[in-house]
Amino acid sequence: MIKLPFSRKAPEEASIKPSVAFAAYCEAERERRRDTAGGLDEPRFQAALDLALERLRAHEAAEETRP
């Protein structure tokens, strides 16, 4: 079967929330930073992650409730 250039995405692939994508990125980033020479300031990283997630979720909630 010849594969066409464009293909349809699965619904779950197309609808990942930014906060979910961000959390996944941060977990990978946390691991990456743990392996760096400077190490990872865990409390600060967690605080920054929590802050950004809180803002993102608020943003998403505002978007969802927008008429």
Add this chain to the structure above:
Amino acid sequence: MIILRLEAERLHRYRVLRLADLPERGIIGLSGDNESGKSAIGEIICFALFGRTFALPGERIGKLVHWGAGEGAVTLRFRVKGKGYEVSRNLTRDGAQSARLIALEAADAPLARADGVTPAIARLVGFGFDDYVETCYLAQREIASPHPHSPAVRAMVGAAPLQACATALDVELGEAEAAQAARRERRLALAEELAQLAPEAGRGQALERQLAEIGEREAQLAERMQALQGASDAYSTAYRRHGSHGARRALAGLLANIALLAVLAAGAIWAMLHFQPATWPMPVLIAWLEGLIAETGLTTHAVVTAVMVIFGGFLLLTWLWLAVLALGLRRRRARARRLARELDRLDSLEPLPARLREAPGAGSLVTAGDGGEAVASTAAGVEGDLGLVIDRPDVERRARLRQRILFLEAAVAEVCSALEHEAVWLKRDLERLHAWQAATRQGLARLRSEGQRHQAVIQELAKLDQEILAAEEWMATRRLARDLLAGAARDLSRRFSSGLRDMVSRALPRFTEGHYEFLEVDEDLQVRVYSSDKRNLLDLDEISSGTQRQIMLALRLGLAQELVARRVRDDQFVFLDEPFAFFDSRRLRGALKNLSELGGELTQYWVVAQRFPQDAPIGLEIACGQHPDTLTLGFPEVS
């Protein structure tokens, strides 16, 4: 979203435009010469959906009304996720609009009216005007690389919320950094002030000691001056009284001697009268006395006794006078000695130390300031006002004077002159001490004030340091949050670019007849393409403009596919206004064939071209311009 039917009256160049029975898949070709109304159809569709067009800004939208007409109208029927909808809009020449959106299955209950229509359509079809013109609608213009920061692309990437939050954090950080800079500036100013205020160790105690020493010396000098003045006054009185002492002493002595002789004579007469009255010259004396007292009735004895007693009393008086005179002399000498003693005490006074002889403020403990200078000028003024020699009289002169005072020989004027000289010297030192005392007090007051300010500055610095530390912590967390958001946005962009690259790379050989096999799309959507002929990655400006348009068309279709896949998830129409303007017929035929075989959610392609090849894979070709202002398809012809 698939377009099913389009009806318009008095819009753009069309008095009547009616298109029905449109194929839902494949290519709908719009052909015709220049100015035949091909692009107008794209603009009318855009207006029907969003109430605006790509070419006309919002305030000029009234120009869309057909020339000569006062108002126009459009009705667009479309399908989204299996349901039919119809949007109708009316537009007057002055730009006033009315609109209505209905679901075909419930035509009597509009889904939205007026201003609510455009947002309702955006919710329904999954994108708004900006997304539409960035992806599914290619107006007749140069195809440019999509801007990576456009709202549509950012929304597609999924980075828009991340970037919005990062921007909000950036704003907060900007404000916090400004506040932090102000705190640091304040801290610097306080540190400088603190360095100036830093009190020398023991300076306060030194000033206290100096003040005590000055007070002691001042009291000593004042006491000496007072004592000297008292002694001087006493000496003056004594000296004045001493002036007639010699004469009075001589007179008293003479009178005492006379009285003594008289007493002795009277006593001898009394003795002779009593024991040898017959012895010469007693008879003569007795006769003389009896002659004197014959008429008084007194006896000679009584008279002689009385005379003796009288002279004896007189003698006692003169002796008493002599004693009084001696006593006065002793008292005056005591006063003279007192003055001499005071002069001796003056001699024994320690001279002012050199530091107190200088004006306050000159290399002294007291800082030269307003007070110090004022006091220094006061001290200088004392000497200037007195205008006298301020050195003490020499020692020899003072010794001679002392001797003369002791013998009560120094005249009052002489003593006064000498003491005045001493007083000048004492007053000068006293004034100096006064000046120093005032300056030292001011210095102490300033020192105490500086000490209080020192403490206040230290407290404020400590508070400021805490605030700076807390703000640094606060900002560090937000910087990290912002960096994480930006990193995640970049990551999403990279993933998006990677997916887009894969998708477009699959389409690219079809549009370039195999000359270019794949391309690189970085996170800023900058494109480099791999040339099979040159076997190298080339920047867009290294390839021909025709090929650039093909690549950009492929990229735009890729973006449209991504938009639809992420937001719409349904079949979607695309309107491409002369995308193959410079293609020859062979290449155009190939491009149209490839377009219909792209796959994905893009299923209905509206393609504008001047003419299509005979055997081009077109589902429906609509020839524009056959009637000047009328185009009807699938409806009965309008006369």
